[in-house]
Amino acid sequence: MAAIPSPVDQATQSNYLDIETTHLELDWTVDWSQRIIRGKATLHLRARSSSSSVDKVVLDTSYLAIKRCSLAENDKDLAFSIPSKRQHPVLGSALTISLPAPLQKGETVAISIEYATTDECTALGWLNAEQTDSKRYPFMYSQCQAIHARSLLPCMDTPAIKASYVARVKSTLPVLLSAQRTVPPLEDGVPEIDGTEHEYVWEQKIRIPSYLIAIAGGELAFRPLGKRTGIWAEPGKVDACAYEFEQDAERMVSTAEQLCGPYRWGRYDALVLPASFPYGGMENPNCTFLTPALIVGDRSQVDVVAHEASHSWHGNDVSCDGWSSFWLNEGWTTYTERLVALKLHGPAARDFEYIQGYKAMTDDLKRFDKDGMRKAQRLHIPYEFGEDPDEFYSSVAYDKGANFLYYLEKLVGGVEVFNPYQKAYIQAFEGKSLTTQQWEEHFWSYWSQFPEKEQILREKVDWNAWFNGEGLELPVKMEYDTTLADRAYSLASSWHSSRTLSDADLARKFSASDLQGWSATQIVLFLETLGTQDVYGKETVEAFEGIYGFNKNANPEIKLRWFLFALKAGLYAPEAAHWVRNQGRMKYCRPTYRAIYQVDKDLARKTFNEYGVGFLHPIARRLIAQELGLEAGGDKGKKQ
Ligand code: BES
Numbered sequence: 001m002a003a004i005p006s007p008v009d010q011a012t013q014s015n016y017l018d019i020e021t022t023h024l025e026l027d028w029t030v031d032w033s034q035r036i037i038r039g040k041a042t043l044h045l046r047a048r049s050s051s052s053s054v055d056k057v058v059l060d061t062s063y064l065a066i067k068r069c070s071l072a073e074n075d076k077d078l079a080f081s082i083p084s085k086r087q088h089p090v091l092g093s094a095l096t097i098s099l100p101a102p103l104q105k106g107e108t109v110a111i112s113i114e115y116a117t118t119d120e121c122t123a124l125g126w127l128n129a130e131q132t133d134s135k136r137y138p139f140m141y142s143q144c145q146a147i148h149a150r151s152l153l154p155c156m157d158t159p160a161i162k163a164s165y166v167a168r169v170k171s172t173l174p175v176l177l178s179a180q181r182t183v184p185p186l187e188d189g190v191p192e193i194d195g196t197e198h199e200y201v202w203e204q205k206i207r208i209p210s211y212l213i214a215i216a217g218g219e220l221a222f223r224p225l226g227k228r229t230g231i232w233a234e235p236g237k238v239d240a241c242a243y244e245f246e247q248d249a250e251r252m253v254s255t256a257e258q259l260c261g262p263y264r265w266g267r268y269d270a271l272v273l274p275a276s277f278p279y280g281g282m283e284n285p286n287c288t289f290l291t292p293a294l295i296v297g298d299r300s301q302v303d304v305v306a307h308e309a310s311h312s313w314h315g316n317d318v319s320c321d322g323w324s325s326f327w328l329n330e331g332w333t334t335y336t337e338r339l340v341a342l343k344l345h346g347p348a349a350r351d352f353e354y355i356q357g358y359k360a361m362t363d364d365l366k367r368f369d370k371d372g373m374r375k376a377q378r379l380h381i382p383y384e385f386g387e388d389p390d391e392f393y394s395s396v397a398y399d400k401g402a403n404f405l406y407y408l409e410k411l412v413g414g415v416e417v418f419n420p421y422q423k424a425y426i427q428a429f430e431g432k433s434l435t436t437q438q439w440e441e442h443f444w445s446y447w448s449q450f451p452e453k454e455q456i457l458r459e460k461v462d463w464n465a466w467f468n469g470e471g472l473e474l475p476v477k478m479e480y481d482t483t484l485a486d487r488a489y490s491l492a493s494s495w496h497s498s499r500t501l502s503d504a505d506l507a508r509k510f511s512a513s514d515l516q517g518w519s520a521t522q523i524v525l526f527l528e529t530l531g532t533q534d535v536y537g538k539e540t541v542e543a544f545e546g547i548y549g550f551n552k553n554a555n556p557e558i559k560l561r562w563f564l565f566a567l568k569a570g571l572y573a574p575e576a577a578h579w580v581r582n583q584g585r586m587k588y589c590r591p592t593y594r595a596i597y598q599v600d601k602d603l604a605r606k607t608f609n610e611y612g613v614g615f616l617h618p619i620a621r622r623l624i625a626q627e628l629g630l631e632a633g634g635d636k637g638k639k640q
């Protein structure tokens with residue numbers, strides 16, 4: 001068995017091993033003019049420690065203004081302390097609250113904390129009215145994964161702890177949470193914006209980790225898609241959003257159900273956010289958050305919904321118990337997302353996703369191929385205390401993870417054999433958080449029922465290489481069905497062999513019709529394959545643009561690969577800088593800023609300062625500022 005330690009979560013300062021949160025009551029007011037949320041969080045706690053009694057609770061906070069702590073049952077003050085000096089740059093400030101009497105294992109208590117967020121809050125993105133579609137009202141949304149929930153509420157900010165919640169939120173603009181609405185009742189629809197404060201009550205009855213707490217507010221409209229699926233967006237965009245997902249949302253959830261077992265959460269709705277949302281998607285329960293960059297009009301990016309829906313089982317129901325085992329969320333989800341592709345579109349479509357993911361993974365493995373960063377090449381990342389999981393975030397967890405599971409699936413004889421195991425795994429850990437070690441123990445106990453399979457697995461799989469291996473390759477060479485990739489490969493290779501031809505010869509040999517009938521993802525693969533070849537000369541890339549006209553393409557997936565390819569030849573930095581102004585999804589803006597920076601440092605910094613700072617979510621702002629060698633990057637943006 002591989003030596004995978006079961007570490008405690010190194011990204012929390014809470015005493016979660018001694019005492020756990022089981023339920024949260026959030027009484028919040030959204031203060032749109034101050035750009036803060038203020039109110040009270042009541043934590044229902046239960047002692048866990050069997051070795052000694054528990055006399056205090058330590059919670060994670062980050063840039064919160066803590067006003068008062070009290071015992072929920074009688075409102076009596078509780079003594080608390082929080083360091084007054086500058087907070088830990090990654091972990092924030094530990095809030096220590098004394099309990100009125102020590103608790104023995106199993107005993108419970110509820111404490112309330114009156115507090116407000118501040119303008120240093122890293123979870124919340126606030127947009128002014130001009131930054132929205134209708135330009136009529138401000139907009140606000142959270143992104144708590146990985147460790148930003150602590151800047152929204154005092155909590156045990158670790159995926160090891162799961163709590164149900166009820167949120168009573170007062171706001172002049174409608175709000176959505178990662179829960180189901182009970183007040184006003186769903187049949188009442190979206191309350192009108194009338195300048196007065198409304199109260200909304202949202203309940204999440206299933207216990208979830210803190211990183212899945214989410215809120216968004218603004219001018220919002222809803223369109224139903226299927227019997228339990230629907231889409232939220234700003235009113236001017238909601239029909240385009242409904243069109244993008246109406247064919248797929250419901251069938252993706254039901255396909256995932258066939259693979260994973262019944263969907264336990266009730267509704268599956270999604271919210272399309274303004275462009276500054278830093279991720280492609282975020283699996284907030286009952287309310288997946290999506291980037292508007294998916295709304296391209298051709299339904300070419302719906303696999304993101306298959307991915308986020310698959311998290312309903314892997315991540316939201318069965319959760320990693322610390323960021324070292326993040327692959328249990330993302331690797332399993334990516335594996336499942338691609339099984340959904342297999343069921344809906346066949347084996348070639350499934351493998352095409354692996355081919356694309358392989359490229360993203362290789363790029364990330366290269367990015368981390370330097371001293372001090374190599375542990376990010378591992379599937380199981382051994383974090384040290386205080387390291388920031390956002391800095392180690394990459395497609396390694398996704399693609400090494402999914403390939404590992406795909407490899408195991410192939411070894412035991414295919415999906416038909418492996419899927420019952422997947423279901424058994426989900427059933428065994430439903431509602432729980434687990435470590436990689438626990439995953440492995442369950443794995444062997446399952447396969448011990450099938451000695452022949454177990455023997456193959458024991459003989460073939462190099463566990464240590466998969467979990468602790470570094471370097472630029474997977475431990476085994478994977479063979480994929482390349483049916484959907486072949487035309488991209490062959491056009492790229494004919495460009496490669498023509499790259500020294502004159503413009504006139506190139507124009508004779510190639511034409512825009514080369515790409516006729518291609519899917520957006522095939523064009524992406526074509527551009528990525530070109531990018532892995534030798535650097536093309538400026539003239540060739542200009543001739544290439546003359547033929548295909550990618551500068552005018554509106555699909556952000558294509559645009560990203562095009563700019564990365566062209567910028568390698570030193571071309572089109574101004575066009576890329578113009579485009580990146582409005583790209584908030586980190587998958588697009590981070591590499592584009594990075595590539596512009598290689599070509600023209602001043603342009604990259606100027607674009608960031610003029611546009612990025614006021615527009616980007618705090619998480620993206622900080623990471624990009626770092627890469628451009630700028631200090632703290634957000635200071636100027638906060639008040640805009
Ligand atoms: N849970 C992730 C997003 C995330 C991970 C946010 C870690 C913060 C920290 C989400 O499910 C995800 O993987 N999104 C991808 C979608 C893609 C793989 C289809 C993204 O944003 O690109």
Ligand code: ZN
Binds near residue numbers: 311329330333
């Ligand atoms: Zn994911």
